[in-house]
Amino acid sequence: xxxxxxxxxxxxxxxxxxxxxxxxxxxxxxxxxxxxxxxxxxxxxxxxxxxxxxxxxxxxxxxxxxxxxxxxxxxxxxxxxxxxxxxxxxxxxxxxxxxxxxxxxxxxxxxxxxxxxxxxxxxxxxxxxxxxxxxxxxxxxxxxxxxxxxxxxxxxxxxxxxxxxxxxxxxxxxxxxxxxxxxxxxxxxxxxxxxxxxxxxxxxxxxxxxxxxxxxxxxxxxxxxxxxxxxxxxxxxxxxxxxxxxxxxxxxxxxxxxxxxxxxxxxxxxxxxxxxxxxxxxxxxxxxxxxxxxxxxxxxxxxxxxxxxxxxxxxxxxxxxxxxxxxxxxxxxxxxxxxxxxxxxxxxxxxxxxxxxxxxxxxxxxxxxxxxxxxxxxxxxxxxxxxxxxxxxxxxxxxxxxxxxxxxxxxxxxxxxxxxxxxxxxxxxxxxxxxxxxxxxxxxxxxxxxxxxxxxxxxxxxxxxxxxxxxxxxxxxxxxxxxxxxxxxxxxxxxxxxxxxxxxxxxxxxxxxxxxxxxxxxxxxxxxxxxxxxxxxxxxxxxxxxxxxxxxxxxxxxxxxxxxxxxxxxxxxxxxxxxxxxxxxxxxxxxxxxxxxxxxxxxxxxxxxxxxxxxxxxxxxxxxxxxxxxxxxxxxxxxxxxxxxxxxxxxxxxxxx
Numbered sequence: 100x101x102x103x104x105x106x107x108x109x110x111x112x113x114x115x116x117x118x119x120x121x122x123x124x125x126x127x128x129x130x131x132x133x134x135x136x137x138x139x140x141x142x143x144x145x146x147x148x149x150x151x152x153x154x155x156x157x158x159x160x161x162x163x164x165x166x167x168x169x170x171x172x173x174x175x176x177x178x179x180x181x182x183x184x185x186x187x188x189x190x191x192x193x194x195x196x197x198x199x200x201x202x203x204x205x206x207x208x209x210x211x212x213x214x215x216x217x218x219x220x221x222x223x224x225x226x227x228x229x230x231x232x233x234x235x236x237x238x239x240x241x242x243x244x245x246x247x248x249x250x251x252x253x254x255x256x257x258x259x260x261x262x263x264x265x266x267x268x269x270x271x272x273x274x275x276x277x278x279x280x281x282x283x284x285x286x287x288x289x290x291x292x293x294x295x296x297x298x299x300x301x302x303x304x305x306x307x308x309x310x311x312x313x314x315x316x317x318x319x320x321x322x323x324x325x326x327x328x329x330x331x332x333x334x335x336x337x338x339x340x341x342x343x344x345x346x347x348x349x350x351x352x353x354x355x356x357x358x359x360x361x362x363x364x365x366x367x368x369x370x371x372x373x374x375x376x377x378x379x380x381x382x383x384x385x386x387x388x389x390x391x392x393x394x395x396x397x398x399x400x401x402x403x404x405x406x407x408x409x410x411x412x413x414x415x416x417x418x419x420x421x422x423x424x425x426x427x428x429x430x431x432x433x434x435x436x437x438x439x440x441x442x443x444x445x446x447x448x449x450x451x452x453x454x455x456x457x458x459x460x461x462x463x464x465x466x467x468x469x470x471x472x473x474x475x476x477x478x479x480x481x482x483x484x485x486x487x488x489x490x491x492x493x494x495x496x497x498x499x500x501x502x503x504x505x506x507x508x509x510x511x512x513x514x515x516x517x518x519x520x521x522x523x524x525x526x527x528x529x530x531x532x533x534x535x536x537x538x539x540x541x542x543x544x545x546x547x548x549x550x551x552x553x554x555x556x557x558x559x560x561x562x563x564x565x566x567x568x569x570x571x572x573x574x575x576x577x578x579x580x581x582x583x584x585x586x587x588x589x590x591x592x593x594x595x596x597x598x599x600x601x602x603x604x605x606x607x608x609x610x611x612x613x614x615x616x617x618x619x620x621x622x623x624x625x626x627x628x629x630x631x632x633x634x635x636x637x638x639x640x641x642x643x644x645x646x647x648x649x650x651x652x653x654x655x656x657x658x659x660x661x662x663x664x665x666x667x668x669x670x671x672x673x674x675x676x677x678x679x680x681x682x683x684x685x686x687x688x689x690x691x692x693x694x695x696x697x698x699x700x701x702x703x704x705x706x707x708x709x710x711x712x713x714x715x716x717x718x719x720x721x722x723x724x725x726x727x728x729x730x731x732x733x734x735x736x737x738x739x740x741x742x743x744x745x746x747x748x749x750x751x752x753x754x755x756x
Contacts, residue, residue: 123312126153130315133322135357157311171408175298180249188250195243200259206234209686221270230547236283237291245302257306261313268320286331287338289324290345297352325349329365336520340398343369351409367414370402374422382425383494387518388444389433399423427461432489433496441511441530442541445521448684488588495581497595501616508533514581514597523562524576526599527569527609533715538640538664542566543683570607570623573631577601585756596756605629623709624734634696635709637666638680641692649675655721665714665721673699706735722746
């Protein structure tokens, strides 16, 4: 840090510290209204309170908090400074903390730091993304201040946190501005603030600037916020789960509040009820997002751990943990051998290191489950799943698989029921992973939300059906409500057949055939009276320029390592059309990639069909492939009868759908 920057930080901190001391509120009898002074641990506090020595009572309460050892936080505890004192934090955390001293905040990792002004403007919205503002009011960004303070003991960071907490409380009272229930006082956001403040409380508790007056202001606001969440639960979804979990945090980390047990009880009741409502019979959370599914596993298990620390684990029935165990096993079914998974439903890219950590935590909870142990040890112990291809039929997640190691071929398919929140109109979409390469990654989401009534063209594009690998009519978005017609696996042929009411007067039947555990045939039928341009869309991995062989209706990748993919249409009347496409693995970051569609017109009530081969191969050039329908082949009637020729070798495929 240069000298000029240090000077400005010092001047800023000095002026803010003087302002902070000047705004200390008087401690009165009402300051203790929310505290259970009958708690045996608070005898000294009560004695001074009864004697009307309110400042002394607040001082005794602060001393109590500094000395208590029975209450343990899952992440941060007040005695952690003994372990971390003198240990430097990483450069990024240090920079974030120093920026906060200057009121430059970075609430969300998808955006840079923004200057919120010397007189902090908590309503400043530097970008039109409501997520940034909700993250600002979660106040998780203060954690870097706490980590640096715990490491360095530098009181500047504690002074600034105390000042900013007071400033936030002063400027963000309920009803202070018209849309506060969409931001600072959205119950979901308040619940996260409760969670973060409980940890921050412990990080700064031993600061000499953490005064009895600040303690009482903090506790008053915390009590108000916890009561608010309890009275304003979200109706359904992962937001409701987080609110319940964070109320458990509040009640467990601050058992001294009169309503602490009510908060804990409320959180437990909601989690017990909603795990039955939100987890489908196959173990997948009903928002159908692989990433959020893993988040809900953490919610349910954190709740168990909090209950164990509070000695109330028996308030969760046995079926609760059995459902969570099923949720964990579901992750393995929708994942690839490198532990990543498709970016369906606003998921963002994970990595093997992160997922191994998850599995190791899950294995501690379920030590007798050998399959979870297999995942947790990267196959070194435990038991490999006793299946290859698998179905999660309630969620509509299906996996074709020929192995569990990195040489395997795995196709993950989404064809499920309607889902809210993070769901996208993408039934029929698939992601193909072959020998360590994800050839057809899902587009992702780029940005989560529109702002109020305003449209966000980026969000709308990433959600749209046309950027997913399925059928569209005039590039319009479809409806998700797939009906499973057939799921069958064998050594030589795996079959998925479903019907989706994509449009008002047009149904989409899609059949996936996994042939000899090697390649795929996709049969599409557009059934109904709607007319227009039909298209089946394909998106390829970024960083490769595929070959477009228009004359032969085929596209193939050109990777120099020989691990390549061919996608070929066998509809001579269709046109091969290149499309613009992107993929987003991280929030607000995108990369262009190759994409295309096979299109043809639908002019009347007659059913129109597409036949496509998706063929992984080794080498520079794809094999010559032909598909010849036999006389009995009739997709509309459910009869498949095809001769498939690959490099002159013929395979006869015959089955009834």
